Amino acid sequence: MKVYGVDKASTKERVAAVAREILTTEGADAVSMRRVAQAVGLTPMALYRHFDNREALLRHVADECFAEIARRWSTGIRQGTPVERLSGGVDDYLDFALREPKLYAFLFGERRDDARMFPEDFRARRSPTLNLLVEQLTAGIEGGVFRDDDVWEVAITVAALLHGFVELYHGGRIGLDEPGFRALCHAALERMFDGIKA
Incomplete structure (x- = not known):
């Protein structure tokens, strides 16, 4: 069996690298302590010296x-107006959701106790x-681009809107190619941002 990870x-x-690779390619249900070990x-017993159980590993x-x-996204949203930075953040979000759908589903969609x-x-x-999104929205509010509002509620609304579109797309409910889907997401966000402009 292939041994994943860097030798050093x-x-x-x-x-953790093995668990992540299995999770990314097959989904969380495929990750077991025995398989990772x-x-x-x-x-399998040696694995428990590093993680108490499967839940701790995940x-x-x-x-x-x-x-x-967050590190990756933060490098892509430092240029331009608040709306341009938010648009760049949407692209980063969609890149991840579309390139790593099983990992995306685990992180953003599956029920987890933690x-x-x-x-x-x-x-x-x-x-x-979400902190990154709040920072951009706050900059927009402070710069007079967006009206003053509860920035956390606005941020979760943006996140829910994007997540809903991604779930519909992954579920085969949106009959667009990827560029068309991305354009739809951007158009929806632009409509939402128009609604909160100052």
């Missing part, structure tokens, strides 16, 4: 993924990805 990485990093070259992978996604909850966790800035 720590065992814990290699375990075998791919890394450990006994939680670790999710936390790493969210941090990585998933962040609106409003408490979000208002406490525990969401690396």
Whole structure:
């Protein structure tokens, strides 16, 4: 069986890398402690020295993924007006959702006991990805582009709108090619932003 991960990485990093690769290619249901241990070259019992259980392993992978996604997205939204930066953020979001649909579904769509909850966790800035959206919306409000509003409620509305479109597209309910789908998402966001302009 193929052993994933970088040889020089720590065992814990290699375990997380294997779990992420399985999750990305096959989905969360395919990740088991036995399978991950075998791919890394450990006994199943040895794996428990690094993670207490499957849920702890998946939680670790999710936390790493969210941090990585936030780093990636933050580099692409520093130029232009608030609306242009938000538009760039939409492209980054769609890139991830369309290129890694199983990982996207696990992170943003599947029920998890440790998933962040609106409003408490979000208002406490525990969401690396939504924090980026809030920063851009806040800049728009402070710059007079958008009217003053509850920025967290606006942010979750934007996120829900995009997530809904992605779910419809993944579910085969939108009969557009990818460029057409992306254009539809941008048009929907532009309509929403028009509704909150100052």
